[in-house]
Amino acid sequence: MVAVGIFSLGVLALGKAMMDCVSAQKLRADSERARLALENRMLEIQANPAMPDDYKKRKLTGAFEGLSIIERRTALQLKNEDGAVLGGLNQIDLTVEWSDGGDRLLTRTISFYLTRGS
Numbered sequence: 001m002v003a004v005g006i007f008s009l010g011v012l013a014l015g016k017a018m019m020d021c022v023s024a025q026k027l028r029a030d031s032e033r034a035r036l037a038l039e040n041r042m043l044e045i046q047a048n049p050a051m052p053d054d055y056k057k058r059k060l061t062g063a064f065e066g067l068s069i070i071e072r073r074t075a076l077q078l079k080n081e082d083g084a085v086l087g088g089l090n091q092i093d094l095t096v097e098w099s100d101g102g103d104r105l106l107t108r109t110i111s112f113y114l115t116r117g118s
Helices: 002-047
Strands: 055-059 068-075 089-099 105-115
Touching: 002 068, 002 089, 002 105
Parallel strands: none
Antiparallel strands: 055 068, 068 089, 089 105
């Protein structure tokens, strides 16, 4: 009877470990999808000659279903060594949000600089 009880505890512990592994794998896969969505959007912005909007939030579709992307553009007012303002320099912040299936909202963010003629 004692051996059956110990065996049962071992099986339960093994089941919990397997569930944790599956959850970790799903989280890693979702994080990788978010990274790809950020990379794709960054390349789209860099290839487009038009300046992106100051703020935009949208839900993604297709392979990125379930993700939302937030874009923020901040015009930078940097000066050179002579004190002249460097025009056309912007900081772009891209954030991807998704749910872990529960009540947690997960995010990944990338920031980069974009220059366009002033």
